[in-house]
Amino acid sequence: MNSETPRIVVTRALPPAALEPLHSVGSVWVSPHDRPLTVDELHAAVRGASAIISMLTDRIDDDAVAAAGPNLKIVANTAVGYDNLDVPAITRRGVLASNTPGVLVDATADLTMTLLLTVTRRVAEGDRLVRSGTPWSWDIAFMLGSGLQGKQLGIVGMGSIGQAVARRAAAFGMDVVHHSRRPVDVDGSHPLPLDELLATSDVVSLHCPLTPETRHLIDADALRAMKRGAYLINTARGPIVDEAALAAALADGTIAGAGLDVYENEPEVHDDLRRLDNVVLAPHLGSATVETRTRMAELAVDNVVAVLTGKDAPTPISVPSS
């Protein structure tokens, strides 16, 4: 490849087989670090790049795009969520942004149900008890959890992941309601205003994107508005929930429990949450299956190959006009 060869920057290792198609369209640099790049490392790495394959841990803002320079054609985010991209800034500089929708719907919905079951049936708490060697024995009132049948699940954000969760919850015998930015018609679920959904749901599950409007959507007031004894599940983005307010609500019994996969200052987790027994904490595993992560990498690569060969990107980010 000569000096005209497009430089493709991959900010963190992806499955080598998924990266294969990139080698026929450019010279590929993959970060050698087993951690996110620092801002300085990212800006140095992207210099002269025609394409960046980014992770949700990279902040791709105007400075990053400026650091890349005029060759940059695409930022392909290896995630469906793209709150780490400054899409208006990227677009202003004539660069296309893409994400990986669709391929992680089932994995994320499965993990949502995993957290829901784990917290309502106290599985992680039980696991800690057994491992601790504390004596225990079966007894009619021992470690009782909460059943799901006939309970109401309130889904906030009824996109494809919310809908996949709704299908699974219905199979568990739950009644489903939802609150969504845009009206959506989903069999077996009816829309509710957010305050009504919070006041009536036994479990609230978050599936909306992180935007200025949804940051701290679930704050102390929203938690107080939830039904007594309800549970909160978050597999969307951490900052949608005010983590300090959640820790307080879990500690004083305002809500019964929570299942979290994402955190406000990821990978940091609020100290109080780590001390509480009624919250299940997963390390952002929503899409973490071999099959799904491979498809995400392949889709990011497909977007880059398409753009560098003058074709339409399969999954460009289309920003809803305000």
Ligand code: DGY
């Ligand atoms: C996404 O794609 O946005 C998920 O959070 C990745 O697990």
